[in-house]
Amino acid sequence: MHEALLTLGFGLVAAAILSLSALAFTLEYSVTNVANLSHGEILTVGAYCAYLVQQHGGGVILSGLAAAAGGGLLALAVHNGVVDRFVRRGIGGLPTFIATLGVSLVIQNVLVIIFGASNLGYAVPQGAPRTVGPFLWTDTEIQIMVSTVVITALLYVIIVHTRFGKSLRAVSQNRSLARVSGINANRVAALTWLLAGLIGGYAGFILAESVGTFSPYSGFSFFLITLTAAVAGGLGRAVGTLVGGVIVGIALEFFGGYVSASYNLAFAFAILSLVILVRPRGLFVGGRRSVFE
Amino acid sequence: MIDYLVTVLTEGSIFAIMALGLNIVWGWSGDFDLAFYGYVALGAYMTLVLTVGPATDPTTYILGLTLPFPLAVALAVVSAMVLALIVGAIALRHLRGIYFSIVTLGAVYVLYVVTGQFVPLFNGYNGVSGLFDPMGDVLGLDYSSYSFFYLGLCIAVLIIVLLLTTRLNGSRFGLALRSLREDERAAAAFGRDIYVTKLKAYVLGAGLGGLGGALYAGYLTAFNPSAWSPVETIILYAAILVGGRGSTRGVVLGVAVMVMGLQEATRYLPEIANQPSFAPALRLIITGVVLVLFIRFRPQGILPERRFRDKDPAGKGDAAAVEPVVTGPKLDTGAA
Numbered sequence: 001m002h003e004a005l006l007t008l009g010f011g012l013v014a015a016a017i018l019s020l021s022a023l024a025f026t027l028e029y030s031v032t033n034v035a036n037l038s039h040g041e042i043l044t045v046g047a048y049c050a051y052l053v054q055q056h057g058g059g060v061i062l063s064g065l066a067a068a069a070g071g072g073l074l075a076l077a078v079h080n081g082v083v084d085r086f087v088r089r090g091i092g093g094l095p096t097f098i099a100t101l102g103v104s105l106v107i108q109n110v111l112v113i114i115f116g117a118s119n120l121g122y123a124v125p126q127g128a129p130r131t132v133g134p135f136l137w138t139d140t141e142i143q144i145m146v147s148t149v150v151i152t153a154l155l156y157v158i159i160v161h162t163r164f165g166k167s168l169r170a171v172s173q174n175r176s177l178a179r180v181s182g183i184n185a186n187r188v189a190a191l192t193w194l195l196a197g198l199i200g201g202y203a204g205f206i207l208a209e210s211v212g213t214f215s216p217y218s219g220f221s222f223f224l225i226t227l228t229a230a231v232a233g234g235l236g237r238a239v240g241t242l243v244g245g246v247i248v249g250i251a252l253e254f255f256g257g258y259v260s261a262s263y264n265l266a267f268a269f270a271i272l273s274l275v276i277l278v279r280p281r282g283l284f285v286g287g288r289r290s291v292f293e
Numbered sequence: 294m295i296d297y298l299v300t301v302l303t304e305g306s307i308f309a310i311m312a313l314g315l316n317i318v319w320g321w322s323g324d325f326d327l328a329f330y331g332y333v334a335l336g337a338y339m340t341l342v343l344t345v346g347p348a349t350d351p352t353t354y355i356l357g358l359t360l361p362f363p364l365a366v367a368l369a370v371v372s373a374m375v376l377a378l379i380v381g382a383i384a385l386r387h388l389r390g391i392y393f394s395i396v397t398l399g400a401v402y403v404l405y406v407v408t409g410q411f412v413p414l415f416n417g418y419n420g421v422s423g424l425f426d427p428m429g430d431v432l433g434l435d436y437s438s439y440s441f442f443y444l445g446l447c448i449a450v451l452i453i454v455l456l457l458t459t460r461l462n463g464s465r466f467g468l469a470l471r472s473l474r475e476d477e478r479a480a481a482a483f484g485r486d487i488y489v490t491k492l493k494a495y496v497l498g499a500g501l502g503g504l505g506g507a508l509y510a511g512y513l514t515a516f517n518p519s520a521w522s523p524v525e526t527i528i529l530y531a532a533i534l535v536g537g538r539g540s541t542r543g544v545v546l547g548v549a550v551m552v553m554g555l556q557e558a559t560r561y562l563p564e565i566a567n568q569p570s571f572a573p574a575l576r577l578i579i580t581g582v583v584l585v586l587f588i589r590f591r592p593q594g595i596l597p598e599r600r601f602r603d604k605d606p607a608g609k610g611d612a613a614a615v616e617p618v619v620t621g622p623k624l625d626t627g628a629a
Contacts, residue, residue, distance in 0.1 A: 035391045082585060094325060095588050097391050098530070102584030105527055109574035109581070117570050224402055227395060262410040269399035276392055277383065 002134075007257040008250065009135030015249025016148035017207050021222065022229035022245040023155065023238060024200035028075070030172035030236040031189040034083050034096045038104035039200065040223030042078075044216060045107065046071040046201030047208035048115060054123055060143065063124070064205055071201015072194050078103055079193035084186060104220065111216035119213040126209075144206045151199060152242065158195070159238060168192055172236060224265060225252065228272040299440050305553040306447040307508045308532070310454050312544045314501025315529050317458070320539035320598070321467060322494040323474030324389075328380055328397035330526040331404040332373040332499040336506025337516040338408075339369035341421040354416045362427035366507040373503025374496045381495035385488060389477075401526070409518045420517020427511045447508055454501060458541050470494050471539070524577065528552065531580045534587045537594030546596055555579060 021043060028036045049070030050063035058066065082103055086096040127139030137145075159165040167188045170178040179185045207222060208214035225248065233244025248271060255267045311333055318326045343365035347357035360368070384396045409418045426439045434442055461467045469490050472480040481487055510516050528551065536547020559572050559579075587594070 035395070086589065089589070091588070091592075094390050094394075095592065097394065098325060099585045099588045101527060102531075102581040102588075105524065105581035105584070106578050109577040112570055112574040113578075117574075224399060227399075231395065263406060265406045266403040269403045272399050273383065273396055276388065276396055277386075 003257075005134040006136055007254055009137060010257070011250035011253030012135075013137070013141045013144055013210060014253050015246040016145045017203055017210060018225060018229050018249040018252075019242050019245030020148055020151060020199050020203035021207070021226040022233065022241045023152070024075075024196040024203060025226050025230045026233070026236055026238060026241040027192055027196035027199070028079075029230070030238075031168065031175075031185075031192045032079070032083055032087050033093055033236075034087065034100065035093070035227075035235070036078070036083070037097060037100040037223075038078055038107060039226065040219030040221070041104050041107040041111075042071045042075050042197050042200035042219070043204030043207060043222060044111060044214070044219030045074045046204030047214045047218065048111060048120075049201065050205040050208070051120055051122065051214075060124055063122075064147070064202055067205030068198040068202040071199075071204060072197035074107070075193045075197025075200060076190060079190055083193075084189065087189075088186070108216045108220065115216065117216060119215045121213045122209060124209075126212075140209050144210060147202070147206070151202070155195075155199070155238070164188070164191065221265070224272075225268045228268045228275075231272060232275045296440065299444050301553055301557060303440070303444045303447050303512055304556075305548060306444070306451040307505050307512060308529070308552045309545050309548040310447075310451055310508065311502050311505035312529050312532050312548050313454050313458050313541065314498040314505065315526075316498075316533050316539065316541070316544045317461070317470075317494050317501070318498035319530070320533060320544070321462075321470040321474060322491050322498075324385070324491065324495065325391075325394045325530075326397050326495070326498075327394050327526055328384075328401040328404070329499070329502055329529065331380075331401045332377055332502035333506035333509070333525075334404070334408070334516070334518075335376055336369045336373045336503030337510035337513075338415045338421060338506075339372045339503075340365050340507040340510040341424050341516055342415065343368055344427060345421065345423040348416070352416045352419065352421075353413050354421050355414060361431075362511065366504065366511075369507040369510075370500050370503040373506065374500040377496045377499030378492070381492050381499075385491050385495060405518060405522075416517075418518055420515060420519075422515030422517075424511060424514050443512065447512075450504065450508065454504070455541065455545070462541060466490070466493070527584070528577075528580055531584045531587075533594075534592075535583060535594055537596040537598060538592075539598035540594065540596050543594050543596035543598070547594065550595075551580065551583070 021039075024042070025036065025039045028034070028039065046067035050067040053063045053066040078100070082099055083096060086099060124140075126141075129136050129138050132142070157165075159168060167178065167183045168191075170181065170183055171185050171188045171192075175185050178188075204214075204219060208218065211218070229245040229248040230241050231244075232248055233240035233242065235241075248268065251271065252264055252268060256264050259267075311329075314332075315326070315329050318324050318329065340362075342354050342356040343358050343360045344362060345357070346359045348354050358365075380397065380400050384393055384400070388396055408415050411417070415421055426434070426436075426443075429439050429442075432442065469480065469485050472483070473485060473487055473490060477487055532547035532551040533544050534547070535551050536545065537543025555576055559576050562572050562575070
């Protein structure tokens with residue numbers, strides 16, 4: 001029982017990181033209908049920005065802010081430079097999806113050229129593990145979870161209680177209708193991507209903190225798990241994604257603890273396929289039967 | 294100089310075979326399959342474990358037979374097709390558009406992780422090696438003439454694949470596939486079994502991928518997971534997109550430009566100290582940029598797919614050729 005609780009504790013840390021990443025991904029998807037394959041790179045760039053700040057003597061808070069800023073700027077650049085142009089031209093979801101794969105390739109390899117392909121680590125120590133109730137967490141892990149709760153709460157307030165949040169919801173439900181109602185949809189989409197980038201960049205920082213090392217490919221590997229959480233919770237739905245992130249994060253940690261950590265990614269994929277195949281409502285577009293429905 | 298040319302052409306032919314296989318899946322059937330390189334890798338691994346003999350300590354891998362190379366290649370192609378049948382049967386049943394791509398991306402990552410972590414299968418991250426000059430002893434070739442022989446073999450296989458795809462292109466099957474790509478509902482209304490047709494195309498494409506992989510294994514003499522990070526699939530996609538999606542000539546041109554051309558153009562870049570990965574990284578950056586620019590500005594590629602004319606006599610010749618303008622396939626099929 002004690003061991004299960006410990007695993008649950010680690011699972012909560014993983015769930016926190018995953019939820020932030022998945023929330024950012026789902027925000028990007030909600031306003032543009034584009035599954036952003038370069039989402040992982042927002043996390044990676046966040047991790048590298050935090051690294052640069054630490055190299056110059058910055059602390060955890062400054063690193064986190066730098067990570068968020070880096071991720072936000074990148075997301076805004078990807079949106080304004082590529083995604084928005086594609087969406088405006090009426091280029092559909094799949095070609096834009098392919099284009100974001102190209103963007104991901106570019107960012108990864110720019111990072112390889114600047115920083116090299118090898119793993120880097122942060123200089124900030126994790127702190128000794130301390131007992132919190134039945135759980136065992138380090139200072140870093142506590143920081144990860146507290147900040148995640150704060151960010152999620154802030155995001156909730158922004159989406160539900162502000163004017164911008166209202167336009168965000170309008171654009172995500174029906175972009176054309178939002179536009180004729182006087183909402184500047186492109187601006188809302190750009191701001192949403194910026195917001196998603198801030199969250200994603202910070203998620204990259206806490207991911208690197210929790211794993212201990214990172215490389216230009218870390219974000220992309222984490223992206224598949226992010227995708228699992230986002231799809232499990234329902235693409236484009238913030239609350240569902242949050243729940244999906246928590247469930248997938250804890251499930252992965254239990255799988256890693258009791259079966260094998262090496263096959264985590266395979267397990268995540270099994271969940272993903274199962275969700276897509278068994279709960280196809282809304283995802284169901286092909287197949288013989290559907291054609292006549 | 295001749296040696297160099299032989300190397301470039303051998304690699305080019307092998308990649309052209311893979312790209313032609315992928316073109317059946319993406320170009321004709323319209324499915325953006327990210328698992329494709331898994332089939333290439335399986336083809337390569339199977340060829341190796343079927344020809345190099347039993348594993349010696351500390352390596353471990355399955356089978357370890359010493360079959361003749363052509364037989365091993367045939368079996369490798371079959372195993373790639375079986376794997377594709379399993380993945381395709383699951384992924385193509387209900388999924389189109391990005392959901393299909395997401396599931397295949399997941400599938401290739403699982404294959405990648407399992408191959409790397411499960412050492413008894415293909416010796417983990419160290420991979421399988423030791424296939425030197427397949428068929429060299431039987432034919433009594435020495436080292437210098439062998440590379441010419443292998444180039445000839447690859448070109449011969451490429452020509453067979455080209456003939457096959459050209460023939461398929463105009464066949465009822467090829468036309469049916471493209472009708473699915475353009476409009477699934479309409480094709481179903483005309484009595485096409487969407488699932489079976491798409492699955493056939495998927496398995497066939499994977500078979501060509503496996504064939505390319507098998508030849509690649511013979512050329513490289515070894516294979517390991519680092520040789521096929523799933524990124525490699527994107528290079529094949531870039532080649533198809535640049536050349537002309539759905540067009541057989543276009544795909545060959547695309548491989549010449551994006552695989553051979555880009556490789557050679559960046560080969561003589563000055564070496565930068567402490568940056569061994571500079572040239573490969575730069576190549577991938579260029580590939581990514583080209584991918585984005587082509588999707589945006591010329592989605593039909595350099596040599597677009599030719600539209601077929603209506604040959605039905607009832608249509609009285611050209612009058613029925615609705616669209617004489619060459620436009621190539623629309624990129625967006627199967628909306629999510």
